[in-house]
Amino acid sequence: MTAALIGRAHPAAALRAELDRAVASHGGLVLVTGEAGIGKTTLVTGLADDARRRGAMVLAGACWDSDSAPGYWPWVQVVRALRRELPEEEWARLDTATLSALLGEAAGSDGFRLHDAVTTALAAAAHDRPVVVVLDDLHWADAASLRLLEFAARHTWFERLLLVGAYRDVEVEAPGHPLRELVLPLVAKATTVTLTGLAPDEVAELMSRTAGTEPDPALAAEVHLRTGGNPFFVEQTARLWHSGSPVSAVAPGVRDALQRRLSLLPAPVTRLLTDAAVLGREFHRGILAALTGVPVPEIDQLLARAAAARLVTAVGDGRFAFAHDLVRESRYAELEPAEVRRRHAAVVRALDAAPDLVPLVFAADRARHAYLAGDEVEAERAAELLVAAARDASARLANDECAGHYRRALERAAEPRRRVVIALDLGITLCRRGEDEEAWRVFEEAVALVRELDDDALLARAALTLSRAAPTGSRLALTSDLLVAAHERLAGKPAEPLSLDRVTLELTARAAVLARDGEDDQELSFTLWARHDLIWGPGSARERERLTDELAVLARRTGDRENEFFAASLKWVALLEQGDPRYLDQYRVLRGLTAGSGLPGAEFAALLDGSIVGALRGRFAEAHADLDRVEELYGREFGYMVDHVRWSYLLLQGRFDDLAAHTARVAAGDHPHPDLLAALAAVQRGDATREVTGPFSREFAPMWLRYQAQAAALTGDREACERLLGELTPYSGEWLVALYGCEISGPVDLWAGLLEAALGRHDAAVSRLTAAAASADRMRLRPWAAEARARLASALAARGAPGDAQRSAAVTAAVRAVASELGMAHLAAPPSAPAPVPSDEFRRTDEVWTLRFAGREVRVPDAKGLRDLHILLGSPGAEIPAVRLLAPEGGETVVAARRLGGDPVLDEVAKSAYRRRLDHLDAEIDEATTLGKDRLAADLDREREALLAELRTAAGLGGRTRRLGDEAERARKAVTARIRDTLRKLAESHPELAGHLNATVTTGSSCRYAPEREVRWRL
Incomplete structure (x- = not known):
């Protein structure tokens, strides 16, 4: 590895030792640091070459110095x-949905799912051979990429995976640097290799290799003195020396070395490069011309x-880039702070004066110029450009960037x-990122x-914004x-x-009138969207159609392309809900x-909508393929x-x-009502034994109505x-549509x-039923037409009028x-009789259990043992781990963790869920105390203490997560004791019932309900 390196024997040996460990047993994290040009990239490239020769898989990524660089860019390359x-x-065995979303667009979210998917993929690759991941130029990394690096380092310590990062320590570790607080924790976990300048004899060797001529010792010493041994500076000096320039032209820093090269060019060129340096690493010649006034x-x-x-x-x-970042940095550094601000302001003014050039510049870059111009650009204009950049980032799903703008x-x-409007938009963005605490501080x-x-309109906007942020407590x-105050004002x-x-x-209605009267398009757009979402439900489609028409006009008038797309998307949904064939x-x-x-x-909306329409028209294979594409491109970005x-x-x-199987996956995710999905699937199959308790939120209400009707x-x-x-008759002729069109629940x-x-x-x-089938025919929705006619055939057979049998x-x-x-296999086969409601029952309503068996029915108060038995009866013959029964809310997480090779009692997702519940309880306790509801506050406090106890039991020495092996015995004893007590x-x-359960339920590390004959329970 050191054959092509000079003066790096010790750092190379340190890296080789880390590689040896990765090849033999386990890897870790290595950080190679030093100033610009010191040789970091050369060193880690040598390590990568050595790793390949030893059979390791080498994955590399480099960061990009640009405000418009996609999030997670180095990890996209990896x-x-x-x-x-x-x-x-x-x-295919990995979390391909999340990984493909990262590959498709460098997603802006830095949530646990993405971190876990990448880390799991690397660990899986390391099972077969060592893996070396090299991330270069981390000083230009986005914060999300550094968080992912720390996550990967923390969770792959015992894998044959070596993580190597290189960055400029003198920049990143300086107080006030935006990445400093993220890099320092990495340094604490890493083996750090810090590169310093070359020794005089090493400078001589590098000069000889670069210029092809060996310098005398005095000359090499002088270059060492002037450059500090920085290899890049030495190489630059050596090339100048070889071309006939004196060594004295090389100053201690790269600025002087580059200035010497620039001095060979005409003054107009150097002045132009200074202007270009203000534009950024890449720049367009047209914008440079507008900025300088040069044709x-x-x-x-x-x-x-x-x-x-x-x-x-x-x-x-028409685009150009600086050959090396240091070229641009040296030109930029020539400018005094006041001149820097003046030149950035000049960029803003040049673009304002030439609208045709604006599409050549990222919105983020325009905002950067306005921000760095300071007082040279009017504050409101700067804010306007920053808000435009935020909205652009939101349309690109880059929520981190959006919040920053x-x-x-x-x-x-x-x-x-x-300020109020910006703060409200920032709060909503933070809510999307799951940063509720900061969001509500901003609110x-x-x-x-x-x-x-x-300001009545502003009061209404604040109230409606907060109502859309899922407030609790x-x-x-x-x-x-705030809503009441705004309503009273209007x-x-x-x-x-x-x-x-x-x-x-x-x-919403009053605020819309106010916005129209004030001709405030932005306020009107916000208010109409709020009303559109708030009125969702059966009977509202005609008004929502009118709202989407007005929203589309507003979007075109204001140039808001994203809102125009979403208005078009939700209009076809409103038309379908009315049974109007024009939806197509x-x-x-x-x-x-x-x-x-x-x-x-917008592209997500079109692709998802295309998939939905395809499925509704019976093109299921295409619909599933389109949905696969959605997951590949966007993953979990839309929850x-x-x-x-x-x-x-x-x-x-x-x-x-x-x-x-898919319902189980949904239940393990973040769907708010997996119980409703399971119950709907059961009644569609003809099984009314699985019940669910409503009501549900407005966007799910049509599904709830369908379930109740079928049940x-x-x-x-x-x-x-x-x-x-x-309830249904007033909406005859319409369709039940839920979740903003993601769920079409058939004709009313x-x-x-x-x-x-x-x-x-x-x-x-x-x-x-004849009307339902005719509506589906008009809409060209063949699966629903078949569903309606299948039910019609049964109705005809049941009526038994002359000719009904033949017609059926x-x-x-x-x-x-x-x-x-x-x-549609369930309709292609002969119809089966609906499943009878079981005579045996083991069901809870609130805090009371109804138990019916062998003709006897009793009602008993809630107990943990009854809950354990309920789970066992729901999975006859299955071995249920006692750990899952002990903590059923986290049971699936535990099982999933075991499948992945780990077995924590509570993984990070489960812990996060506990903490969110604790935050919610704190708010409810405060509210109950304020209202004088002492008994409620006491009940909530007991739940809070129970959750805290559960978290404490999940922590081992030093706060480390306890393993399932530590908990298995406790779970076995606790579950066995409470089941026996219940029996x-x-x-x-x-x-x-007690006799039946004593004969059929076994307890231990795993528990099981195994009756000799099938017993169908209403659970």
């Missing part, structure tokens, strides 16, 4: 290389001279109203400023107070108290708008939506085996059927027809033909 190295089957042809001539001197290189399309905009903005500061201003009280004090939902809806035309409008837009958010959409496809196809029809609950029929008349049939009203059932048979044959073509008590109240 994962790309890893994908090339790994066989396809090994890659483009003359700019071309000057840049040609600079390229001949190897100071810049052409990169295509909003923070700087807040810093520069002086006008109070603008509270904004609210305090709002209260000082006499004391935050909910703050939001409620509508007056109501004669009698209104519900908070009513207050919020009336507020509107969907095509969306595709036309988004084609080639370059905005990830549980993609998982939910795939679930809906599987449900519509009737692929119940696949559906069960009531299956069980024949006449009271429920009548009630639900009354389909579910109303099932209820009519359950009530024995056969004529009404046939009429409604014909409809059934047609349904089976379509179902076979579309792959002992049951022996008195229900001896038949």
